[in-house]
Amino acid sequence: MIQPSYGHLRGLIAATFTPFHADGKIDDASVAPMVDYLIDQQIHGLYVLGSTGEGISLSNPERQTVAEAFVTAASGRIPVIVQVGNESLVAAKELARHAQQIGADAVSAVSPVYFKPDSIETLVDSMAQIAAGAPDLPFYYYHIPTTTGLTFSPLDFLQRAIETIPNLRGIKFTSAAVQEYQSCIEYAGDDYEVLWGLDEMLLSGLAAGGNAAVGSTYNFAPAVYHNILKAFDDRNLEEARMWQSRSQQLVRTFIPFGPRAAQKAIMAMIGQDCGPSRLPIRSLTSEAYAQLRHELEEIGFFQWSGLPTLPPEESIAADSASV
Incomplete structure (x- = not known):
């Protein structure tokens, strides 16, 4: 071995x-x-x-x-x-x-x-x-x-x-x-x-x-999972479940947009643009990108992710340039 x-x-x-x-x-x-x-x-x-x-x-x-x-x-x-x-x-x-x-x-x-x-x-x-x-x-x-x-x-x-x-x-x-x-x-x-x-x-x-x-x-959400790890180590299962629930909210939000392309879009939103996806995975349209961002804002993702985020107009511009 x-x-x-x-x-x-x-x-x-x-x-x-x-x-x-x-x-x-x-x-x-x-x-x-x-x-x-x-x-x-x-x-x-x-x-x-x-x-x-x-x-x-x-x-x-x-x-x-x-x-x-x-x-x-x-x-x-x-x-x-x-x-x-x-x-x-x-x-x-x-x-x-x-x-x-x-x-x-x-x-x-x-x-x-x-x-x-x-x-x-x-x-x-x-x-x-x-x-x-x-x-x-x-x-x-x-x-x-x-x-x-x-x-x-x-x-x-x-x-x-x-x-x-x-x-x-x-x-x-x-x-x-x-x-x-x-x-x-x-x-x-x-x-x-x-x-x-x-x-x-x-x-x-x-x-x-x-x-x-x-x-x-x-x-793009490392803080969520670091919090799960810490809460689990501290034997605080209520706290761990709360952060896991937020992870699940996040996944439920982006999955309908196509999991691979949507996650690349989120990377652009936090200033880590990875460009488009490759067919047969289709990149998000500008409209879908804006809708995904709106839904992420509604669940509070940009607050509890703990990461800096580009303003909507800048992140959409970055995404459009890479489609």
């Missing part, structure tokens, strides 16, 4: 956005300011090119460019986990190899979903092929059944993968099945890690024994 240089992951790990220019090209110059901002917000790690980062929509050369930009920007200050999953296992293995070459701290992979693994054994063998591309880096399997359609037990995966993948570090667990998460946590012990992946259920993950969580809303 690989012992990572960063020790055990703790706290909030931001699932980062990939910044694009208005013409759809990678805006790698925007990565460093984003990383500095996240570190200032006490984010403890970066999960790059996952669902939030639209990694599956990028070509391999683009993914390599983005991965290198984040590793360079982090400069060892916080760990960078690069998601390398691909419909081609050969391509995924090459991305893992590249991540190791550029100095990433770990790699992770989601399963192919067009030709789905037909058994838990096939899934483990597929992940083993990818992980072998970066034998010196910790590897996390990305379990997200609502997207992949794979319903194999993550505990079964962990039990089998420990025997098959020498550099296995654990699982990025994005599922509401808290009982499965707890069983994985208990089996993992101190040797492996199971990272919680549902922002609006962070409190449930903590109660099940989680110590680290990967999420997209940590990019």
Whole structure:
């Protein structure tokens, strides 16, 4: 088993956005300011090119460019986990190899979903092929059944993968099945890690024994989740539930606008513009952007998020320039 240089992951790990220019090209110059901002917000790690980062929509050369930009920007200050999953296992293995070459701290992979693994054994063998591309880096399997359609037990995966993948570090667990998460946590012990992946259920993950969580809303509402962590540590469950409720309000507000594009719009509202999304994710229109902002104001998001916010006219102008 690989012992990572960063020790055990703790706290909030931001699932980062990939910044694009208005013409759809990678805006790698925007990565460093984003990383500095996240570190200032006490984010403890970066999960790059996952669902939030639209990694599956990028070509391999683009993914390599983005991965290198984040590793360079982090400069060892916080760990960078690069998601390398691909419909081609050969391509995924090459991305893992590249991540190791550029100095990433770990790699992770989601399963192919067009030709789905037909058994838990096939899934483990597929992940083993990818992980072998970066034998010196910790590897996390990305379990997200609502997207992949794979319903194999993550505990079964962990039990089998420990025997098959020498550099296995654990699982990025994005599922509401808290009982499965707890069983994985208990089996993992101190040797492996199971990272919680549902922002609006962070409190449930903590109660099940989680110590680290990967999420997209940590990019623009970190104070909400820091407050949940603190209240939980202080055994103040009423306070923790209140902040979790605000997280849920936030998610319920932006989901109808399209979760990926809406979250990029919120980044523009707080002065961290990441540009448009890439098709097949459609960016918000100016009208939808303004409506989303109005609804966020109504729930008090800009007051309790604890972040500076651009005036409406400036944030709309920034968004319009990146559509």
